[in-house]
Amino acid sequence: MSPKSIRVCLSPALLPFYDLSDTIAVVIDIFRATSSMCYGLANGANAIIPVEELxxxxxxxxxxxxxxxxxxxKVVEGFDFGNSPFSYTKDKVEGKTIVLTTTNGTRAIQRCIGAEAVVIGSFLNISALTDWLKNQSRHILLVCAGWKNHFNLEDTVFSGALVHRLKTTDIELDDAAYAAESLYLEAQGNLSTYLSKASHSKRMQHLQIAQDVAFCLLEDQVSVIPILKGHELVPLTLPHLL
Amino acid sequence: MSPKSIRVCLSPALLPFYDLSDTIAVVIDIFRATSSMCYGLANGANAIIPVEELxxxxxxxxxxxxxxxxxxxKVVEGFDFGNSPFSYTKDKVEGKTIVLTTTNGTRAIQRCIGAEAVVIGSFLNISALTDWLKNQSRHILLVCAGWKNHFNLEDTVFSGALVHRLKTTDIELDDAAYAAESLYLEAQGNLSTYLSKASHSKRMQHLQIAQDVAFCLLEDQVSVIPILKGHELVPLTLPHLL
Known part of the structure; x- marks a missing residue:
């Protein structure tokens, strides 16, 4: 059993051009929404509800x-917190439900509704996610949240890391999957240096959240895979074969 | 004098998210529309009129x-020819005006209207185009025609070749420009092997037009730069500083 194909959607604005049937959509917003979602559920949040609007x-x-x-x-005034992973620690989120809206990540999730399953990826849960995806028999679509509908390097490089771990000679890749893997292979030796030229990293430096960026690039901090059930992200219960 | 920024638009569907003011748009459809446009004008066609619909x-x-x-x-039945460069030879096109519609390239051109200038790029005219762009003081947007609104490798790799030749420390690049350059640097030693995994190359193999593919990857066969004047592509008259 293995996935039929791996495709990479480089911007949520391109989602209308993909057939989502028989497909597991993996939503990726490395800096920082999907990293924080993984961290929050691993730290005992009951659920995370992604919504589009404030x-x-x-x-x-x-x-x-x-x-x-x-x-x-930035955190929007009047809300409890934003999407820094350090707001999703055990003392803050355990036993709670979090309602989250972000510039890119939560919108990408909403646009994936219609897929067979919508799960959440980040470096923090990459091995757990890879192991689970390897045993699926559907198509896989890696959805980069990007920045305001633009391509970004960090989401694409993470997609490439997944492609690299999942691909076999039997699995069809699209052009974006080949490109993402090439970028990952170039970046993997020194991810943070490679990504330091990314526009979002520059934006982050400006916001003085270098700690967040460094944390979001750590592999395998958690083993949870957030999955969308109804309108809530909850931990996937393994093996959960689709 | 040098360009202010170089950005890469990876799909025509993403064009609405770019500000085209003060911008030179370079439309790229390597297999085969923009290659054939360059070849046709170099071979004495008076003009090429890109239109969206049959x-x-x-x-x-x-x-x-x-x-x-x-x-x-494929060539559509009832038309004189399609977009194989070998249909744009001197004996066929000299002194003629060609009206052309293609799946991706001509549509990308139409969507760039609003830019300060719209020019046409391909490996066939890469050095002439680079030399001209180097002396401009506008923003540069490299527009990959892609395939039916999807990302493709060959247009992106060509964009990366342009980024690599044009970039200086003073020119701002967006994430897609960095990615395109990375892909080009990986591909440049053996472009045709690298691109053989591209979906469009596979489609082309199927159509038995390997000769077209090989021709479209040759650098510097012509020195013409097609530029949109009104609704017609005509040879740019140098120096033509914008």
Whole structure:
């Protein structure tokens, strides 16, 4: 049993051109939404509800949920926190449901509805995710959240890391998967240096969140795979074959 | 004098997210539309009129123009030829105006209207194009025609070749420009082998047009730079500083 194909969607704006049927969509927003989602669920959050708009996020206030909102890399005023992974520690999130809206990542998740399954990827859970995907028999679509519909290096390089670990001679790759793997192979020796030229890294330096960036590039900090059930991201219960 | 920035748009579907003001757009459809445009103008065609739809192309029949139409890699029935460069030789095109519609390339050109200038790139005219772009003071946007709104390797690798030749420490690059350059540097030693894994190359093999593919990867066969004037592509007259 192995995936039929691996494709990489380099921007959420390109999602309408992909057939999502019989497909596992892996949403990737390395700096920082999907990294924080993995970390939050690993630290005992009950669920994370990704929503597109600030107003929708605020409407959950009365439910006693934690409300998290990021726009342009910053926490939005009036919300409990943004998408820094260090806001998703055990003491803050255990036993809680988090409602989260971000510039790119949560929107990408919403646009994947229609896929057979929507799961969340980051370097933090890369091995757990790889092991699970290897045993699936569907198509895999790696969805880079990018930055405001633009291509970004970090999400693409992470896609390439997954392609590199998953590919076999039997699995069809699209051009973007080949490109992503090439970029990963160039970057892998020194990921943070390679990504330091990325626009988002520069944006992050400006925001003085170098610690976040470094943390989001660490492999295998958690073994959870967030999966969308209804409108909530919850930990996938293994083996969960699709 | 040098360009202010170099950005790479990986799919025509992403063009709405770019500001085209003060920008020179370079449209790239290596296999085969923009290669054939360069070759056709170099071989004495008066002009090439890129149109989006077959019906619009046919409407030029009474003007005595040559009508060229490609869809899914094949010549459309009822048209004089498609987008094989070998249809754009001197004996066929000298002194003629060609009206051309293709799956990807001509549509990408139409979507760039609004830029300060729209020019055409291919390996066939890469040095002439590089020399001209080096002396411009605008932003440069390299527009990959891709395949049906999807990313493709050959247009991106060509973009990377241009980035590599043009970049200086003063010119801002976006993430896609860095990625394209990385892919080019990996591919440059053996371009045709690297691109043989590309989906479009496979499609081309199937269509038995290996000769076209090989020709489109030859550098510096011509010195013409096609530029859009009104609705026609004509040879740019140097120096033409913008």
């Amino acid at each position: 107003a929708e996020c605020l409407s959950y206030r009365s439910n006693g949920h934690l409300l998290a909102a990021e726009r342009d890399g | 019906a619009e192309c046919l409407s030029y029949r009474s003007n005595g123009h040559l009508l060229a139409a490609e869809r899914d890699g």
